[in-house]
Amino acid sequence: MITQIDAEKFVVGFLLTSNVRGVQYLLTSGLNEDCFSDAKFRLLYEGCISLYVQRKEINILNVQTFLGEQDENHFRIAGKTKNEIIPLLSLLASEIVDEFPFLKMKMEIFSASTFLVKETQRLKVSFLLQKLHQQLMDGMDVTEMLNAGTSELLSLAHSINGIGQRNYVSLADAIKEAEEEIKSELSSKVNWLSTGLPEVDKMIHGLHNERLYIIGAEAKVGKSLLSNQIALFNAKQNISVGIISMEMSAREIVNRFAGISQWSNPEEKQRTLETFKQEAKGKPIYFRQGGTSTKSLFSILQNLVTEKRCKLIVLDYLQLIQLSEKSRNAVDEINTVLSELKSFAVENQIPIILVSALLTKQVANKSNKKPSRADIAGTGRAINDCDCMLMMWTPEEEDRKNIEIFVEHGRNGEHGKAGLLLTDTLKLVPTTLREATPLKEYKPKPNYGGNW
Template sequence: MGDAHIIAHGLGGASFSEPENVQAECALLGAILTNGRRVMPMVEEYLRPEHFYDPLNGVIYEAALHMHGRGIEPNPLLIRDRIGGHDVLMGRVPAEYIAQIMLAMVGIANAGEYGRAIFDAWTRRQLRSMCLDVSRLCLNPIGQSGEDLVEQLESGLLDIAQNMRESLPNVTIAEAIAQAIACGRDALARGSALAGLSWGYPALDRMTGGLLAEGLYLLGARPAMGKTALGLGIAMRVAARGERVLFWSGEMAARQLGARAGAAWAGLSTLSVFSGRRYDIPEDVETGMRVNLAPWQWDDLAEGERQAEGVPLELDTRSGLTVAGLRSRARRMKRSKAGLGLIVLDYVGLMQGSEAARRRGRYEEMSEISAGLKTLAKELGVPIIALAQLNRDVEKREDKRPIEADLRDSGGLEQDADMVAFLYRDHYYLAKEASGDGLQKRERETDEQFANRCSDLQFRMREAVGKAQVLIRKNRHGGTGSVRLRFDHDSTWFRDESEDPRSPAWVREVHS
């Protein structure tokens, strides 16, 4: 039989038998035993012994793989000695079976295709087995809900997809350079000076060159620094430019996120959106009540709602999100006509790993989540921004600016991320100092020293109002450094330093 028949068909048997391609297995093993030095490099990177349908073929391949790794040429005599007496022989004589394999060898040039045919049959077996398991659970759920079964199916698909990526062929450096040049030409054709999507904040664009497809971006901060505000601001501004964005929040309801976006547009406090009262002026002295929002303020909120109608930003507020659950929704969005341009996760510490990873501890769970997010970014070809909460070690230092060691239970996040950045506002810590023991007179401190210290603290607080920094500590595709932003505490919204604070929070671009 020819190569095409071996690769395409195999010995399937009845229509309900397991997918397999024993002919391709024998043809590949025959090629390995004929010229292992040439054939093994074609398949060793992705093909594993468990991918073989016939267990004996898997044992033979494992022996050949082991010998090749030690620099020994696999040959029929050595392989025969290795498999002699093995349980998987099932009555077969090693010498006779080796001879059959040698006769099954069709050619060496197409050995790589035999390997892919074997891998393809294994993939289909995995899919069949997973579908049968879920099918049985549909009839006898054992306490599992339909949503649990969908997540189990998605998790299995994610594992299979990760294995499939291992079978992708290598790319030469010349091809890689050509791909990079094509990206640059595409950027010029778009009229953009950026290598990827704009962050929506020019200062971040200048430092990073934009959000690159397949990139994992980690943005860490202590509570109350404004990481949700910055994440939502980036998502809103990217979406306003026409890119569809998925924003997941593990701790806020959709209406809370909507209040922030509406307040930013109208220049109001988020409390004003929920209460319908003004927080931009003091409450009434006699009644202690705050004044109702003025008609023009309601109009501003209504205008913000109208402007947001054409913005393709979608909010996911499911609790305990897994990478498999995220992948399911993100893949559907990516396949749709509108596509998917960016994913923002608030925050990664609220995501859940598999049950097995959870049993191994939080560090292992976060490592699994991190690896899954990086794989998902590459699979979909979209950037993912993962917000992260920092541990309390920041509070113990005199210099409160975060460093990589402050990432909480980060697992492999720091290693997997293409960029690691931290959000920092000096005013937050100065205000805490002023409201706590910072304005208490210290032992052996003179009245003059105390007065000077208080005056200095008040001056630093005034200077720090509204100022924020994004500290880029790691950047695989560019430089590191500090990016300055402005923060409006009332509306919880970030702006670029160059922006007019009275300008719209975002500008919706209308594409013809």
């Protein structure tokens, strides 16, 4: 992201380093002193302009001489005396000249990145720039940093423009990749993540990289609970997990993880939390709480993946993402988020679990009350973008503890259903599904105990 300070620094830097009068003319004609918000940059810019008008060479030494010739009133804007400000300005000017190659690169890359179509790609470029800037602040030499940055930029450009392998893969390469996957499976190296629920794993064959999973359910069925449980299970296997929760705070999620009931007494709560604290010590799980807009969502995701090395992301939930006010059509924006989430999963090679609410009224009007793919609130395109859609519902009236989870859509042949039981400690445990027979065909189990 380019800030106002960056832009001001860039203009001053250009004037101080470039001796081409054409460029200097462009920078002086379109701007004036009021364009500068920072007093120090404004003073330096004024110095450069005066030198330009006097047809003198613009450099640090000449700017210093010019500033020395000015009276005390000239520096009133900076709130410091002439003797205080001139050394500061000289130091700043030399810093700007040193940093200018990086600044120039940053400006060029950033302006070029605005032409990228995908938000995720733009963010990648932005993150790379941030990283390079951090290296510069840590004292890395500009030339060294530029060299390192160039190679990273090239590899990034490859992946974005398809010069690299990821966009054009030959059949032979694809077969090779598949072979490697099978080889790793043969050597009992599991390359997919487990949900922690064997029956669900059997249905969907685990959580695979590059896939977008949607868990849909009506309110109060346990969709957030399930997704958070999957996250905790993987974190316990030392797999870095990120949870973006727009519904609950991190504290509330931790209470759920620990199985703390809000009605239990404080001593009991403390005991339970202490046990959980021991269990969860050093487990890599990162939360992002509170509202998230469509714009910031992908920068958060990128942050979790690049900085925290998250291998699984849980997003709770789709309908709570704040849409931009300018958006003419909310459905279009949700659709865009969905397709970008899918491409984010593919580009970063991670599975994403997206929780989604359903249209309660639509489900209630159905004869069997069973949710389906068309009931996802806010979008009808979820089925196109996700790889696997899981639905949860309570098949029985007045029994909210027996939950059925089934595959509504599976791009890779996922199918089946499983039973889950909600325990008193707010955990979902596997249970057998009830297979009911008509009354006339029912035969009680033989009673071996014998009632003689």
